[in-house]
Amino acid sequence: MSDPKLRSLAKTITYRLANMVVSFILFTAITHSFKIGMLLMAADATTSSLLFYGHERVWTKIKWGVK
Numbered sequence: 001m002s003d004p005k006l007r008s009l010a011k012t013i014t015y016r017l018a019n020m021v022v023s024f025i026l027f028t029a030i031t032h033s034f035k036i037g038m039l040l041m042a043a044d045a046t047t048s049s050l051l052f053y054g055h056e057r058v059w060t061k062i063k064w065g066v067k
Contacts, residue, residue, distance in 0.1 A: 008057060
């Protein structure tokens, strides 16, 4: 059984939204700058979303652990 592409995309979006909140808080606290915190969060969200989606799609091809 494998996840359809739309499900992988939905999981990516919800995961990234939660992660973006945490990233923004951490980046802003570290830099003491709202603007830099936002820029770093956006860069992190973009690259991590692409990586996560690709990771999900690769795992749909792996049969290990699937019955």
